[in-house]
Amino acid sequence: MVLRQTTSYLRPYRWWFLLALIQVAGMSALELLKPWPLKLVIDNVLTGTVPGWWPFADSRTTTLLAAASVGLVALYVVLGALSVVNNYTTISIGQGMVNDLRGRLYAHLQRLSLSFHSRASVGDLIYRVTSDTYAIQTLTMNGLFPIVSALFLLVGMFVIMLRLDPILTLLALGVCPLLLVGVILVNHRLTALATEAREKESAVYELVQRNLAAIRVVQAFSREAEEHRRFVAGSRASLQSSLRLYTLQTAYGAGTNVIMAVGTALVLWFGAEHVWRGRLTAGDLIIFVSYLASLYGPINSIVQTYGMISSAKAGVVRVFDILGAEASLKDGTAALVEPVRGRIEFRQVRFTYGSERPALQQVNLVVEPGDCVAIVGPTGAGKSTLVGLVARFYDPTEGQVLLDGVDIRTLRLSALRQQVAMVLQPPIVFPLSIHDNIAYGRPSASRAEVEAAGRTAQADGFISRLPAGYDTIVGEQGATLSEGERQRLTIARALLRNAPLLILDEPTSSVDAATEAAIMDGLHRLIAGRTTFVIAHRLSTVRRATRIVFLDEGVVVESGTFTELMARQGAFHRMYMSQFEAADRGTARLARTG
Numbered sequence: 001m002v003l004r005q006t007t008s009y010l011r012p013y014r015w016w017f018l019l020a021l022i023q024v025a026g027m028s029a030l031e032l033l034k035p036w037p038l039k040l041v042i043d044n045v046l047t048g049t050v051p052g053w054w055p056f057a058d059s060r061t062t063t064l065l066a067a068a069s070v071g072l073v074a075l076y077v078v079l080g081a082l083s084v085v086n087n088y089t090t091i092s093i094g095q096g097m098v099n100d101l102r103g104r105l106y107a108h109l110q111r112l113s114l115s116f117h118s119r120a121s122v123g124d125l126i127y128r129v130t131s132d133t134y135a136i137q138t139l140t141m142n143g144l145f146p147i148v149s150a151l152f153l154l155v156g157m158f159v160i161m162l163r164l165d166p167i168l169t170l171l172a173l174g175v176c177p178l179l180l181v182g183v184i185l186v187n188h189r190l191t192a193l194a195t196e197a198r199e200k201e202s203a204v205y206e207l208v209q210r211n212l213a214a215i216r217v218v219q220a221f222s223r224e225a226e227e228h229r230r231f232v233a234g235s236r237a238s239l240q241s242s243l244r245l246y247t248l249q250t251a252y253g254a255g256t257n258v259i260m261a262v263g264t265a266l267v268l269w270f271g272a273e274h275v276w277r278g279r280l281t282a283g284d285l286i287i288f289v290s291y292l293a294s295l296y297g298p299i300n301s302i303v304q305t306y307g308m309i310s311s312a313k314a315g316v317v318r319v320f321d322i323l324g325a326e327a328s329l330k331d332g333t334a335a336l337v338e339p340v341r342g343r344i345e346f347r348q349v350r351f352t353y354g355s356e357r358p359a360l361q362q363v364n365l366v367v368e369p370g371d372c373v374a375i376v377g378p379t380g381a382g383k384s385t386l387v388g389l390v391a392r393f394y395d396p397t398e399g400q401v402l403l404d405g406v407d408i409r410t411l412r413l414s415a416l417r418q419q420v421a422m423v424l425q426p427p428i429v430f431p432l433s434i435h436d437n438i439a440y441g442r443p444s445a446s447r448a449e450v451e452a453a454g455r456t457a458q459a460d461g462f463i464s465r466l467p468a469g470y471d472t473i474v475g476e477q478g479a480t481l482s483e484g485e486r487q488r489l490t491i492a493r494a495l496l497r498n499a500p501l502l503i504l505d506e507p508t509s510s511v512d513a514a515t516e517a518a519i520m521d522g523l524h525r526l527i528a529g530r531t532t533f534v535i536a537h538r539l540s541t542v543r544r545a546t547r548i549v550f551l552d553e554g555v556v557v558e559s560g561t562f563t564e565l566m567a568r569q570g571a572f573h574r575m576y577m578s579q580f581e582a583a584d585r586g587t588a589r590l591a592r593t594g
Helices: 002-008 011-033 036-045 061-111 114-119 122-130 132-164 166-213 215-220 224-276 282-323 383-390 413-417 434-441 447-456 460-464 483-497 513-527 562-568 571-593
Strands: 344-351 360-367 372-376 398-403 420-423 501-505 531-535 547-552 555-560
Touching: 002 132, 002 282, 011 061, 011 132, 036 061, 036 282, 061 122, 061 132, 061 282, 122 132, 122 166, 122 282, 132 166, 132 282, 166 215, 166 224, 166 282, 224 282, 344 383, 360 383, 360 555, 372 383, 383 501, 383 531, 420 483, 434 447, 434 483, 447 460, 447 483, 483 501, 547 562, 547 571, 555 562, 555 571, 562 571
Parallel strands: 372 531, 372 547, 420 501, 501 531
Antiparallel strands: 344 360, 344 398, 547 555
């Protein structure tokens, strides 16, 4: 299964692979010729005889010696040049396969749902993308390919050695069953240790990623020493796993070397006896012993490479495990009916993240085109889950979500999400320029449109104070900006998207009251004519909503306009009043302490 999946990545490079095989065949032929100049010197030059096939029968043996010497040098020159070309070819194929696998894995990760990413470790995924993908090169070009190369040599050497002395040839190959037994005995342990080593190293990546992402919290709570201890312990465990793997591989290689040494000793013993009896010439024995060393070299390469393949196989399996994870969100095939009106209907929607208690329960809600619906309720009530279903970050466990009467599961994901602009929490800013951050959802927007979105989001003021204005590069995760500034950038990004569906997840949670009022004025102009969902804990931001939906434990408790809900004096009224009473108490406390 793994081999079939791996070779599928070799298919686009099959002609290059064929060229590499031809190069290997040429190199194998040259390797087979290596001992022949020495045989010529021993059997002919030193004895003063000229072989019958030599075209210059009357020439002196010094001419034969010169030819053998020049031939030997030429042989190594051609072999060296061919090795360089072959090395370039095989590395190019391997790196191409790695790039193809990385690209496919990265694209697949982009398609997997938020449910998958909420369970997965970011550090582990980074390791799989950056390190485990290299295993396909190790498995093919550094693993299977050397075995193919070794087989070329073995076949050629076996044919020549069999013609020279069948008995010695069978004796030389007698150690092969012992080597095969060694492979069978060690295989399972090698694979297990290789998998363990990769998992431990992946855990180190996870520790580093988690620590650096939360560096402010680590420093704020003076946990540097504890995090360092945890990292050192994880690193030590990873290195110890690698040490166990390398030790077993080395011991395995040492054992095979001993077995091959026994085979060589037996061949030397009986080969010398055959020379004494006249069955072989001294030159033939030299060729035989040279081939024997070369014969055991490929066999040793195959055995040693097997350990490398076991390690690489563990990495490839980890990559294919992710590629085998099916996207829980199946892409639809239906096209959107243009123009999109923006009518959203939740019909008997139930959703669970896998826990026993559902995040949403039997939600029935109709949002007409152009409505602005505020979703409010206590923390964990299911507000973000509800609006996440609109953009199809998840699919309902039961029920339907419809856009203009069409189940969104039947629509193409890319087409659906083009109709949605979002401001999410926490505000995500990329290490790009201010301009590129705002234009992220609409790269074709003009400079004027980007700046207009910045002004509407009340971001133009702080942007103008930056060193390069809209061309200023922000730090990683927007570290050079305040929380409120990052939030205004994400609002500008949503404004520029200019989509018929707008989702605002607490759009003013990180700004002061004055900025909130200015932003809401700008958003009010944007909201006009668009179907809008606003999630807000600060209930002062929902007064202008067409309708307010109060969620509690995934259930729609009540729904209506601000005036209607306040008049009912129900759940919304209690939450609204508790916020203002808390604010009043906080103001009075500050006044007393001041």
